[in-house]
Amino acid sequence: MIILAATPIGNLGDASPRLRELLGSAAVVAAEDTRHTAQLLRLLGIEHRPELVALHDHNEHDRAAALVERAEREDVVLVSDAGMPTVSDPGFRVVQLAAERGVDVTAIPGPSAVITALAVAGLPTDRFAFEGFLPRKAGERSRSLAALAADRRTLVFFESPNRLAASLADLAAAFGDTRPAAVCRELTKLHEEVRRGSLAELAAWAAEGVRGEIVVVVGGAPEQAASPEQALVEVQQRVAGGERLKDASRAVAEATGLSSRELYAAALAARRSPRGER
Numbered sequence: 001m002i003i004l005a006a007t008p009i010g011n012l013g014d015a016s017p018r019l020r021e022l023l024g025s026a027a028v029v030a031a032e033d034t035r036h037t038a039q040l041l042r043l044l045g046i047e048h049r050p051e052l053v054a055l056h057d058h059n060e061h062d063r064a065a066a067l068v069e070r071a072e073r074e075d076v077v078l079v080s081d082a083g084m085p086t087v088s089d090p091g092f093r094v095v096q097l098a099a100e101r102g103v104d105v106t107a108i109p110g111p112s113a114v115i116t117a118l119a120v121a122g123l124p125t126d127r128f129a130f131e132g133f134l135p136r137k138a139g140e141r142s143r144s145l146a147a148l149a150a151d152r153r154t155l156v157f158f159e160s161p162n163r164l165a166a167s168l169a170d171l172a173a174a175f176g177d178t179r180p181a182a183v184c185r186e187l188t189k190l191h192e193e194v195r196r197g198s199l200a201e202l203a204a205w206a207a208e209g210v211r212g213e214i215v216v217v218v219g220g221a222p223e224q225a226a227s228p229e230q231a232l233v234e235v236q237q238r239v240a241g242g243e244r245l246k247d248a249s250r251a252v253a254e255a256t257g258l259s260s261r262e263l264y265a266a267a268l269a270a271r272r273s274p275r276g277e278r
Helices: 017-023 032-044 060-071 090-099 114-119 138-148 164-175 201-206 226-239 245-256 260-274
Strands: 002-005 028-031 051-054 077-078 104-106 128-135 152-160 182-185 192-197 214-218
Touching: 002 017, 002 090, 028 032, 028 060, 028 128, 032 051, 032 201, 051 060, 060 077, 060 090, 090 104, 090 214, 114 152, 114 182, 114 214, 138 164, 138 226, 152 164, 164 182, 164 201, 164 214, 182 201, 192 201, 226 245, 245 260
Parallel strands: 002 077, 002 104, 028 051, 028 077, 128 152
Antiparallel strands: 152 214, 182 192, 182 214
16 A cells, blocks of 8 residues: 655654654655655664655656555555655655555654644634645736635645745735734744734744744635625636636635625626626
8 A cells, every 4th residue: 555654844753653663664665855764764763774765746747656556566655854745745646646546545644734833823723725835926926815815714825934025925915914824933843933913014024034944824814795896806806817717706706605606697797898808
């Protein structure tokens, strides 16, 4: 089978007994960075040395089939540099192919930067969405955020410390300066820090420079009565950002309580009218 194994995101003490037992007996481990995994084995005091196979963003498409074929004969362990494989890390293509071919997939749960940040942020946890890394280019980032501005769920993002200030400023522009948020830095490590405040406050703080591994948690959009006209504008903005009209209408309807069918029909009518022609 394929075994997805979560590894510590910082503190080595978070390595579970099951993870230690697995790594101490595994024949083959597909690792995001074989050097990092070899070091992890040493730091955990594991003398057993499995075969380490590199599996990263640049080679997963080519190596997935071979790993799944091997998993038909023996267990293949997948690890990333930190946290759970496939969650903004390599492994998805392997799991997808294994499922298609009827190869069993299981997981050894453990540390997750997404869940850890969500838990400590002090923002609602009943409904949330993980959005991964925001686009690097400012224009693409702004369009992505415009599509998320009305989302009522708490949103979780990964971000590079070098882009954090710019991303927080764009978040404030798209979601509003006062939207509550938290920047979680170096989770589980010695210099762990959780900075809470409004998006505007956090953007000003980050402008001075921030280091370390970053997770950003942003509160969902407040409930507000939207007029059909406002909702139609949001649908049109989402479509302009690349969404299908049907998907945009459904998303805005869920956020506003308006009819998805009526929003779809209004957007089609606006597109056909002389003013809506392009």
